[in-house]
Amino acid sequence: MGNADFGYPSKAKGDSNGVQRVEVPPKQPFFKSLNNNLKETFFPDDPLRQFKNKPASKKFILGLQYFFPIFEWAPRYTFQFLKSDLISGITIASLAIPQGISYAKLANLPPIYGLYSSFIPPLVYAMMGSSKDLAVGTVAVASLLTASMLGSEVHATENPTLYLHLAFTATFFAGVFQASLGLLRLGFIVDFLSHATIVGFMGGAATVVCLQQLKGILGLEQFTHSTDIISVMRSVFSQTHQWRWESGVLGCCFLFFLLVTRYFSKRKPKFFWISAMAPLTTVILGSLLVYLTHAEKHGVQVIGDLKKGLNPPSITNLVFVSPYLMTAIKTGIITGVIAMAEGIAVGRSFAMFKNYNIDGNKEMIAFGMMNIVGSCTSCYLTTGPFSRSAVNFNAGCKTAVSNIVMALAVMMTLLFLTPFFYYTPLVVLSAIIMSAMLGLIDYEAAIHLFKVDKFDFIVCMGAYLGVVFADIEIGLIIAVTISLLRLLLFVARPRTVVLGNIPNSKIYRNIEHYPNANQVPGVLILEIDAPIYFANSSYLRERIIRWIDEEEDRLKSSGECSLQYVLLDMSTVGNIDTSGISMLDEVKKILDRRDLKLVLANPVAEVVKKLDKAKFIENLGQEWIHLTVGDAVAACNFMLHTCNKRSPAKEESEQWNNIV
Numbered sequence: 001m002g003n004a005d006f007g008y009p010s011k012a013k014g015d016s017n018g019v020q021r022v023e024v025p026p027k028q029p030f031f032k033s034l035n036n037n038l039k040e041t042f043f044p045d046d047p048l049r050q051f052k053n054k055p056a057s058k059k060f061i062l063g064l065q066y067f068f069p070i071f072e073w074a075p076r077y078t079f080q081f082l083k084s085d086l087i088s089g090i091t092i093a094s095l096a097i098p099q100g101i102s103y104a105k106l107a108n109l110p111p112i113y114g115l116y117s118s119f120i121p122p123l124v125y126a127m128m129g130s131s132k133d134l135a136v137g138t139v140a141v142a143s144l145l146t147a148s149m150l151g152s153e154v155h156a157t158e159n160p161t162l163y164l165h166l167a168f169t170a171t172f173f174a175g176v177f178q179a180s181l182g183l184l185r186l187g188f189i190v191d192f193l194s195h196a197t198i199v200g201f202m203g204g205a206a207t208v209v210c211l212q213q214l215k216g217i218l219g220l221e222q223f224t225h226s227t228d229i230i231s232v233m234r235s236v237f238s239q240t241h242q243w244r245w246e247s248g249v250l251g252c253c254f255l256f257f258l259l260v261t262r263y264f265s266k267r268k269p270k271f272f273w274i275s276a277m278a279p280l281t282t283v284i285l286g287s288l289l290v291y292l293t294h295a296e297k298h299g300v301q302v303i304g305d306l307k308k309g310l311n312p313p314s315i316t317n318l319v320f321v322s323p324y325l326m327t328a329i330k331t332g333i334i335t336g337v338i339a340m341a342e343g344i345a346v347g348r349s350f351a352m353f354k355n356y357n358i359d360g361n362k363e364m365i366a367f368g369m370m371n372i373v374g375s376c377t378s379c380y381l382t383t384g385p386f387s388r389s390a391v392n393f394n395a396g397c398k399t400a401v402s403n404i405v406m407a408l409a410v411m412m413t414l415l416f417l418t419p420f421f422y423y424t425p426l427v428v429l430s431a432i433i434m435s436a437m438l439g440l441i442d443y444e445a446a447i448h449l450f451k452v453d454k455f456d457f458i459v460c461m462g463a464y465l466g467v468v469f470a471d472i473e474i475g476l477i478i479a480v481t482i483s484l485l486r487l488l489l490f491v492a493r494p495r496t497v498v499l500g501n502i503p504n505s506k507i508y509r510n511i512e513h514y515p516n517a518n519q520v521p522g523v524l525i526l527e528i529d530a531p532i533y534f535a536n537s538s539y540l541r542e543r544i545i546r547w548i549d550e551e552e553d554r555l556k557s558s559g560e561c562s563l564q565y566v567l568l569d570m571s572t573v574g575n576i577d578t579s580g581i582s583m584l585d586e587v588k589k590i591l592d593r594r595d596l597k598l599v600l601a602n603p604v605a606e607v608v609k610k611l612d613k614a615k616f617i618e619n620l621g622q623e624w625i626h627l628t629v630g631d632a633v634a635a636c637n638f639m640l641h642t643c644n645k646r647s648p649a650k651e652e653s654e655q656w657n658n659i660v
Contacts, residue, residue: 089405179368
């Protein structure tokens with residue numbers, strides 16, 4: 001690996017034996033170096049490259065297309081696309097309407113606000129989103145989070161107006177947070193929610209949501225506001241005398257119908273529309289059944305009146321005063337992060353199937369703007385749910401126009417069809433929610449985590465058990481904490497291994513992984529498998545010295561030649577700080593006292609620059625820093641001339657010299 005691989009012209013020079021050594025990269029001005037580092041961190045996709053050497057008018061158009069991708073693809077839109085998007089939009093509308101009503105009830109909001117939230121946000125996303133397949137709407141987990149976090153401060157039934165206003169305010173702050181992350185290019189923060197964390201958190205939240213729906217299935221009027229399984233089950237079984245068999249039978253029948261249709265659609269993907277239409281079918285059948293039998297007079301609870309009309313403005317309802325401001329901010333940030341992580345993950349998954357890319361930062365801006373606009377138009381938090389997006393994908397959508405079609409269908413519902421939902425039984429909404437949530441309990445992913453990575457499985461189960469037995473916030477905190485501890489553990493305790501030579505080659509590999517690899521006589525080759533920072537420098541110093549002690553003891557007990565060189569393979573050391581440099585300097589001093597020589601192999605350009613500035617290279621000697629482990633071994637004087645007796649090690653050494 002030469003300096004050209006570091007991004008610099010190769011200036012490596014050979015010694016008298018023709019061995020290539022590492023040269024110090026040319027110095028760069030401070031501000032240029034800083035600019036390059038910041039650009040690589042925050043702009044790895046280099047979104048500004050398309051603006052270079054363009055006239056002002058073209059830059060304006062490109063800027064408009066960057067923030068509003070609809071202006072980029074709309075001129076190429078065709079009638080064939082419209083036919084596909086029309087079918088997809090109508091299909092997801094049939095799912096969005098009953099889900100919107102159901103999830104609003106889950107958030108302890110009037111059902112009409114679920115329809116409001118399925119009208120305005122999809123229109124905003126269609127203009128600003130970069131995904132062709134994402135279908136925007138409310139989601140169960142964010143709805144439950146909203147109910148849990150806001151409900152701890154304000155009771156939804158005792159003070160419904162304040163609760164509603166806080167829901168709008170939390171949505172506003174979620175939007176501001178999401179858009180800020182996108183504009184500031186801080187999307188990598190979402191990456192701290194690992195796959196294992198999301199699997200466990202979503203599974204736990206889905207379990208909690210299903211348990212919460214026992215209230216609707218059993219027709220209970222009083223129910224706990226806690227989300228943990230113990231409180232829920234205590235609330236259920238302490239009211240056995242209030243269970244309504246009519247509601248229970250109806251709920252079980254509709255839940256069975258929804259699960260059967262979903263199973264059939266999964267087995268026969270071309271019949272995806274059966275599962276997509278099933279929720280609306282249950283709403284229609286349930287409403288007709290209640291209307292014809294007057295079941296509402298026999299204990300079956302119904303939605304009741306839904307007022308006609310489009311979204312009323314709510315900008316004046318946002319709450320920016322104490323004592324509820326911090327509650328709204330905290331709720332907005334937590335629900336915003338979860339919704340954003342889910343939406344981006346879903347969008348990327350379907351983009352992969354169609355072989356196109358979506359910009360994570362653009363998506364954050366789009367999510368943020370649709371929630372800011374939504375909070376001002378009587379909507380609560382929305383994102384791109386998996387179930388709705390999967391239906392959109394399977395229905396053959398071509399562009400985000402499917403979201404526009406869905407929004408128009410919801411608009412027609414708001415204007416003309418809301419009276420028809422009067423007799424919709426709440427038990428049907430509970431069955432719809434339970435059916436959707438059972439699909440989020442991904443036990444197969446948990447089993448896969450257990451087989452592949454036990455630590456990831458612990459993270460997953462920590463999130464799941466935290467959500468189920470404590471509450472959603474604690475479960476999320478547990479999962480993120482375990483993930484961060486794992487990350488810190490990897491940084492603070494990096495792996496170091498001894499390398500040996502694969503016979504008849506110049507390849508060096510871990511001797512524990514490759515038992516046939518031979519250690520080079522007189523040379524201890526160690527690979528450091530992480531950047532060297534203050535957090536791990538002390539550990540690495542102690543570990544390197546311990547490797548040296550163990551190697552010397554081994555050589556002494558076997559009667560082989562003594563150790564002369566310690567070679568550090570730094571190919572995976574991406575960076576080093578001052579503590580790391582001090583550690584290397586201390587190791588060199590310890591080796592000098594033991595009459596051993598320190599040799600470095602394959603340090604990257606950033607490490608070489610810092611070692612040069614710290615005068616470490618000058619102190620070590622540039623001839624002891626090499627491009628490859630093979631070059632470094634060839635340059636070492638490992639002729640075991642200090643041995644007084646002929647040993648197998650000497651014969652191996654001579655054979656090795658012949659190879660080199």
